[in-house]
Amino acid sequence: MKAIQKTSRARGASYRDAEVPVINKDELLIRVTAASISPGDLAIYNHAGPGFATPTLPFIFGQEFCGEVVEIGALAKGFDKGDFVSVESHIFCGVCGQCRNDQRHICQNLRVIGRDVPGGLAEYAAVPARCAWKHTDDSLKDVAAIMPPFGSSVHAVLAEDIVGRTVLISGGAPQGLFASGIAKAGGAKRVIALDPSDYRRKLAVKMGADTAIDPSSGDCLAKIIRVCGPEGVDAVIEMSGGAKAISLGLKALRPGGRFVAFGLPVANLSLDYAGDIVKRGIRLEGVAGREIFRSWYKMESLLKSGAVNPGPAVTHTFPFKDFKKAFALINSKEKKCGKIILMP
Numbered sequence: 001m002k003a004i005q006k007t008s009r010a011r012g013a014s015y016r017d018a019e020v021p022v023i024n025k026d027e028l029l030i031r032v033t034a035a036s037i038s039p040g041d042l043a044i045y046n047h048a049g050p051g052f053a054t055p056t057l058p059f060i061f062g063q064e065f066c067g068e069v070v071e072i073g074a075l076a077k078g079f080d081k082g083d084f085v086s087v088e089s090h091i092f093c094g095v096c097g098q099c100r101n102d103q104r105h106i107c108q109n110l111r112v113i114g115r116d117v118p119g120g121l122a123e124y125a126a127v128p129a130r131c132a133w134k135h136t137d138d139s140l141k142d143v144a145a146i147m148p149p150f151g152s153s154v155h156a157v158l159a160e161d162i163v164g165r166t167v168l169i170s171g172g173a174p175q176g177l178f179a180s181g182i183a184k185a186g187g188a189k190r191v192i193a194l195d196p197s198d199y200r201r202k203l204a205v206k207m208g209a210d211t212a213i214d215p216s217s218g219d220c221l222a223k224i225i226r227v228c229g230p231e232g233v234d235a236v237i238e239m240s241g242g243a244k245a246i247s248l249g250l251k252a253l254r255p256g257g258r259f260v261a262f263g264l265p266v267a268n269l270s271l272d273y274a275g276d277i278v279k280r281g282i283r284l285e286g287v288a289g290r291e292i293f294r295s296w297y298k299m300e301s302l303l304k305s306g307a308v309n310p311g312p313a314v315t316h317t318f319p320f321k322d323f324k325k326a327f328a329l330i331n332s333k334e335k336k337c338g339k340i341i342l343m344p
């Protein structure tokens with residue numbers, strides 16, 4: 001088969017031949033029909049950045065994908081050949097304290113498909129059956145590859161009731177774009193999106209944000225306050241990981257509000273911990289990944305009902321062989337892209 005592989009400890013990757021994976025008894029062999037590029041994939045491609053890991057080379061990466069079940073391990077129950085599945089990239093152990101307390105997404109023994117084991121930027125991928133989400137029909141076929149990141153945004157936005165709330169979504173990369181649509185569908189009174197890219201601010205509005213503001217403009221906090229009122233926003237969904245954006249988000253949040261920490265900073269932060277968090281009663285919540293599989297049920301409902309249309313956030317599709325064009329777009333200064341799909 002052909003696969004996009006990391007072949008050296010430097011920026012870039014190669015599209016070249018690989019062996020079709022041999023599945024274990026608890027695994028499925030998936031014929032990949034579409035993959036999308038995740039922040040983790042970008043870090044591996046760039047050999048730098050948040051989430052960067054050093055796999056054993058050569059390594060097939062790719063954390064977000066979907067496809068058809070073509071082979072089933074002897075212990076993999078509940079699937080038939082021809083089933084169409086999306087893949088939960090987090091391989092949970094099922095027996096640790098978190099797994100036994102319904103927190104599989106932060107399993108103590110977590111491994112990530114496409115980071116710790118070979119991933120889906122390939123014609124075929126082996127995945128544990130417990131990580132496969134079976135689609136009951138073809139209605140989500142076009143968005144099945146993006147379900148993992150969409151689910152993370154569902155988790156981040158809807159972990160708490162947001163009906164009637166003002167929500168600030170910081171960061172207009174695909175997770176933030178999805179979050180704008182999800183917040184609106186979740187009943188938010190007002191959704192304010194922040195991103196320095198004019199292109200991505202326009203996408204945020206298409207996804208449902210009421211207002212999109214350039215955080216690099218000098219009076220950004222004043223602009224946010226003009227939209228949400230002097231008390232500040234009820235919730236901040238911080239998806240950029242930028243130090244300035246995190247500080248701005250904390251200052252825009254009303255006392256007692258909820259700050260969702262999702263974006264990954266590249267370095268440790270310096271915060272006014274006492275003034276911005278403790279004394280203002282801020283509720284700080286780290287969100288990593290999706291709740292397995294609670295978030296999946298929620299996103300299936302949001303997508304199938306049409307409550308959220310992720311379409312505007314998915315801006316480009318390339319064949320696998322043109323993967324370099326896709327990564328160049330994401331790495332470009334202008335960031336004139338949302339989610340990018342790669343197809344075998």
Ligand code: ZN
Pocket residue numbers: 092093094095096097098099104107108109110
């Ligand atoms: Zn576990």
